[in-house]
Each structure stands twice: as structure tokens, then as C-alpha cells.
Amino acid sequence: MSISAPPATVGTTTTSVTVGQGPLSIAEVVAVARHDARVVLDPAALDAVAASRTIIDGLAADPAAHYGISTGFGALATTYIESDRRAQLQASLVRSHAAGSGAEVEREVVRSLMLLRLSTLMTGRTGVRRATAETYAAILNAGITPVVREYGSLGCSGDLAPLAHCALVAMGEGEVRVSGELMPAASALAAAGITPLQLGEKEGLALINGTDGMLGMLSLAIHDLTALLQTADIAASMSVEGLMGTDAVFAADLHKLRPQAGQALAAANFRAILAGSPIVASHAGPEDQRVQDAYSLRCAPIVHGAARDTVAHATTVALAELASAVDNPVLTLDGRVESNGNFHGAPVGYVLDFLAIAAADVASMSERRTDRFLDRSRNQGLPPFLAHEVGVDSGLMIAQYTAAGIVSEMKRLAAPASVDSIPSSAMQEDHVSMGWAAARKLRRSIDGLSRVLAIELLTAARGLALRAPLQPGAATGAVMRIVNEASGGPGQDRYLSPEIEAVVELVQGGRVLAAASAETGQLA
DSSP: OOSSSOOOOSOOOOOEEEESSSOOOHHHHHHHHHHOOEEEEOHHHHHHHHHHHHHHHHHHTOSSOOTTTTBOOGGGTTOBOOGGGHHHHHHHHHHHHOOOEEEEOOHHHHHHHHHHHHHHHTTTOSOOOHHHHHHHHHHHHTTEEEOOEEEOOOSSSBSHHHHHHHHHHHTTOSEEEETTEEEEHHHHHHHHTOOOOOOOTTHHHHHHOBOHHHHHHHHHHHHHHHHHHHHHHHHHHHHHHHTTOOSGGGOHHHHHTSOOHHHHHHHHHHHHHHTTOHHHHHTOSTTOOOOOOOHHHHTHHHHHHHHHHHHHHHHHHHHHHHTOOOOSSEEOTTSOEEOOOTTOOHHHHHHHHHHHHHHHHHHHHHHHHHHHHHOTTTTTSOOGGGOSSBTTBOTTHHHHHHHHHHHHHHHHHTSOSTTOOOOBTTTTBOOOOOHHHHHHHHHHHHHHHHHHHHHHHHHHHHHHHTTTTSOOOHHHHHHHHHHHHHHOOSSSOOOOHHHHHHHHHHHHTTHHHHHHHHHHOSOO
16 A cells, blocks of 8 residues: 555645635645645735734843743753844754654645645744745745655644754755655745745744644545545445345434434435445345345444544544644734643544544445455355356455455554654653654555455446346446446456556546436435
8 A cells, every 4th residue: 555645536626725814624725735726825814924023023122031032942941042043043943853754745745734834824823924924835836845754743842843844945955846856945946936034033933833744634634534435335335236235224214213423424325326226126025035234234324424423523623723823832812922732733643543443444344345245155146256257267356355454454553643652852842642643644544445445346346247137226337337447347357456456546536426426416
């Protein structure tokens, strides 16, 4: 599995996003991060940024020490810094904190964290200069992506190292990518006509103190999981149909007996997707001797619904974070500059871990349905492994192995990062959130879920085709056709990996969801 190209399951028509004093939406984060929507700065908010800077300038002239303005940082917070050394102090902070290691972080993640830091700057609660906010917007609009490394953030004080790599680029230092090409930041800024920043008092702190990396990844994850859970309903419905299961268990009155919000939505999707299915109708009624379908079929709306409720909770947390101004120290509305602990990533870290649990469970259930299709003792008359010539062909046997391997890894990824803490900064930062790590593993888990669902769809589409002359319903039939067209459908054994990847593209690109929705209307 790779996290270099996570699901882009739903597109956007947004071409520009205005950043002001109010919160961004998740859709706006996705538009800028993934689809290069242009950033526009609200003029009134820029005026507020400039006004807040006058407070910092006043404190900088005060002979009394003020944290982050005329002192060192972290464990050095009591060290007074003379005015002629403060520019060096801020630049040194950024340079020393740009200490990441490992592989480069994905472009969309870097863009999301830069956008969210810019959003906080535009609240007027950080005390940066107007030019600093304008420089961040210019870098985003020029398509310049700072090189940020995989490791370096403990999630407290926010995502220090990742944000520092971005601040370093705004200073004209470090490395960037432009249209995929690696180059020095100074060259990229010069080519775009952007003047590098010379940081003033407090600005280095303001650019690196925030949970923007983990929040950006949470926003992208919520967007992707929303579509993937709808896709999971489609895949499970196709499995119910292809395995000659009943749709009676999805009746609305049954689900009202357990009024979980997500469960009701998932069950409604199952009813819509399976509506009018000739295959389901072919064995409905008293002549069907099976008493109950397996849990992986019958309980799918409950599991998918619980995952939806988890996404809903994560969305509540994300929206609160998107409305936050996270910095330390921060400018209050009445003009005070106060130290605080709002940079701690626990609220975001917890839900990132929670989402990884939900994703692993949905994938685990999906893999069980795939396995059921391939077992002649449980697949209601289909050939073993859906093979073309039993004994000569292996069919989709090893596709299930692939799904099982991914699910096994997703279970490991579901172990929470946010329960860990390693003290730092000479015990000044003696409890950290590990929220960045929680976000990184969730991205890998989301990629895994999309692949496990793709393998179930590949299997179900072949199984449905093998039910001919019985025909699937309108929605499942539409998906069956695009999946079998991409993969080649039933037949003799072929090089299977490209077929799996073709269906993964259908899932991650949103085409499976679009094909079903064209028949059912918008799914819940």
C-alpha cells in the first residue's frame, strides 16, 4: 500500500477560497489542498491583522520581558533577548525547528497545513504583519510546495517541525517542489516574484505553533471517508445480491428499533441500491429455506452506520478546530498577549485514532464478504474462487489474500497513537499528543480501505455476472458493468494486479459512487 495518492473520491468545482477571520469549511480545505483552488485574502481581515500587529510592536518596545516577543522559547522562556537580536531569534527558531526526517509528505498535506496556518494568521490573534499572511497566500497560489519530512512532529506544541519547514521556505530557505521539480526555495520564490520574509518579533512562533498538519489530514480524511462509506454500502449491497442474500433485514422499521443515526442512513442506502433487483426477487418468499444471512451481510448497515457516526463526531471536532485561533502566546480580543495550551493536539489526535478503528472494521467486514464469494460451500452455487475452469484456473483466490493482508495491516494501524507521549524540551513539554502520527497512519488506513473495497467490488461484479441469466438491479448493474469493463470480467486467469489497480482507480476517483448514484439518486 502507498499513501502517496490517497482517495480523491469526490471532486470540487470551487476555483477560489476566501480566507478571512471566519472558519474555513472542510470542502474549502480540500479545494485548496487537492484541487489548487486560488486563495483570496479578505481585505477587512487583513486590516485586522495589521491592527493586531501594533500591539506586538508596542510590547516589543517595552523593557519588560514578554514571551515569544522579547524572550527565548520553550525551556528558554525566561531568557531576555535584546531588540537587535530578535530578528535572528525568530529566524533561528524556524531554522532549528525545521528538523524533519524521512520521506517527503504528500503535496496535498503540505498545502492543507499552510492554508490552515494562514487561516489562523488571518484571525488577527497571532500578531503577525500583513505581509506575512500575504506571502503565505502567494506561495500557495504560485503552486510552490515546501518539502516537509515524514517525521518530526509530536503534536505539541502543535506540528512544529512540519510548520517550520513551510516557514523556512517563506524566508527563502530550504527546498520546494514546483510542478514536481525539486529546487531551492529562493529560486522558486524569485521565479514567482515573491519577496522572502524577514521575520519580526513573535512571527517565527506564530508560523510554527499550531495543529494545522494533523487538522489538514483530518479534514482530508473526513472528506474521503464520507465517500468511501457510501462506496462500502454499494459493495456490500452487491455482495448481498450476488450471494443470494435477503434485503428484508434492511427494512426501515427494523432499524427504527435501534435508532442510531448512521445505521439508519446506511440501511436506507442498502434499500435504495437493491431496489427492484431481479436476483433478490428470484429467491424471496417462503420457498427460501435459509433462516439468516451471515453477519457480514446482515449486519453491514450497523457496522457501516457506526463508522458514519464516528465520522460525524470527527467532523464536529474538525469544525471546532477550523474555527480556532491556535498560537502561543495569543492575542486576546481585549488586546492581551497570553500564554496558553491550545496548541495541544489531543482533540484531533483522539478522533484520528478513532477513525482508523472504524476504517479497519469496515475493511475487515468487506474482506469477509469477498472470502464468502470464493468459497463454494458458502457462495450459493458459484464456482470455487469464481474460476473460469475449476482446477486449471485460480480465479480470484489471491485477490482475497491481498485484501486479507491489507486488513491485517489496518488492524495494526488501528492501535492508537494518541495514548503515547515522550517528553521533550527539557521536560517543559512533558506531555505530547502524537496527533501527527495518528494522522499519518490514518492516511495509510484510508488508502487500504479503498483497496479492500475495490477487491470486494471486483469479486462481486464477477459473481453477479456469473448469475446470468438472472440480472442485478439497476444500481448494482451499473457498477457491475464499469467494474467488469475495467477489469475484464469473468474468464480465464489473467495478470490480476492491473485489474485490481483499475478498480482501485474507480473507487478512489469516485466513479463507482457516481455510477450507483446515477440510478439511486444521492446516497446518504
